[in-house]
Amino acid sequence: MARRIAVVGSINMDLVTQATRFPQPGETLLGEDFVTVPGGKGANQAVAAARLGATVTLIGALGRDGFGDQLHAGLRHEGVDLAHLRRLDDQASGTASITVAGGENQIVVVPAANAGLMPAHVEAARDAIARADVVLVQMEIPLETVDATLRLGQQLGVPVIFNPAPARPLPAEWLARARYVTPNQHELAVLLGADPAEDFRTLMRRAPGPVVLTRGGEGAWYREQGEPRHQRGFAVEAIDSTGAGDTFNAALAVFLHEGLAAAVRKACAAAALSVTRLGAQRGMPRAGELDAFLAAAPSPRP
Template sequence: MTRIVVVGSINMDLVTLAPRFVGPGETITGDRFLTIPGGKGANQAVAAARLGAQVAMVGNIGDDAFGQSLYDGLKAEGIDVSHVTRIDGIGSGTASITVAGGENQIVVVPAANGRVTPAQVDAAREVIRGADALLVQLEIPLDAVEATLRIAHEEGVPVILNPAPAQKLPVEWLTRVRFLTPNQHELAMVLGASADTDFRELMRQAPCPVVLTRGEDGAWFTDKDEEPRHQPGFKVDAVDSTGAGDTFNAALAVYLAEGLDVAVRKACATAAIAVSRLGAQGGMPRADEVAAFLESHP
């Protein structure tokens, strides 16, 4: 069984389905409201667990009702939550999400996620040591991300760094990354390059292998110094793309042992299924669903 550690955020997603997005000062009537567990870290953990991996999560919840329900939800997915800490005196991370026409707008309040510390990651060193891959994103403080990269490097564990939400990162951090998994905008931000640089050029500039997601176009990827290769996307009717990138990252980590080409193809398929369903964690498929999807989408 593949063992995955995820260091990252845990949010409650407050999702409103609306006929369209609102402008400033405007009020409209929405269709539905749902609370769905989310957060890039927790999403990646849940997606990996659904695909059959043995997953441990490192992160924080607040001392509110959302926190308890997020914690229980992770446990119910079979995720090891012994490194999920409840922080007193602060709420859980939230994401206020509007979904309209298959697209989304998101405002994230980090709350407890902003209290993830390097010491907390170090306390999980034993679990990290036993992992086949580690997933980390940028919804926790950067010093905790840096500690994660360092500790994984010391323990010889390959890291998949999903640089979302986009931020510029010190170039030497990237040399400790097995795969960087941005979209085009995020890669430009990480490298401090101009946003209109061709994405293949950005991939060449990156000091580490890159798996770049391009929505419906699928993914482009490199390992070592080779030229970027393309995995076309799978066509689905988009319902909600929230968490599709997280699903992609989890699948990449879980299937990496099968080789990069296979892993990227399966990650595109897993993400496509997620896009066709509502909610971040709501839409994440199980391994048998991915296998069936790939059979019907050769």
């Protein structure tokens, strides 16, 4: 039976420029390619979960503009339930300007309509959230909407995976309401008000609840109780890391019913596959691709 995933989050059009290197401040640099690609952490996680076989509802907001029309059509094409997607007359749709060089990226996000996603919209989707097996939420939407999602998930007994990106310091009780918090090392340090240079395993022990910590090509570390455990990453040729974290979070939600260790392994594999293609959503694997990738047993990184 397909897992039911509710995603509360942002929807952006990604404006992706590919270059040989990143420009210095004040420098004009000739790029190699430019594409517009659907993105936004909420939409990315919704699409990734749908491609992995889940039934997905997205709670988000778009403007009534050309980008909004394209993004709406793309999400519908991916099979995402848009009953709780709002179209706002007084806002443009969100955008992210992304420069890709050497397999890494730099991103500037303009939230626009995403800033109009309010707690009332989450409450209006109460029934969809109550029916979900897992809820995903990130931080490209207003903080009060993130809080409302965490509170509603806790109230309804639905596990919430909280991806705290872009990170900022938060009250410990917010983190405690999530079933899992999924930062990278820098984000976890920001959340806890700690030194980013501090050992990440120490930071994980200090967190007020279970943590699944992503570390790029190294894989992921996870802790519910006791000592953090490591899932090694999978060796691939990276083209574009945009959307890898979103693919990881979606896969974690889709496979969580198999147990945390199995879900983290599949999430690492899905994220590895996603970086082999340009563009956040373009690179997201389908269930069959993930199954074939895992069956081939690529060597984990040492």
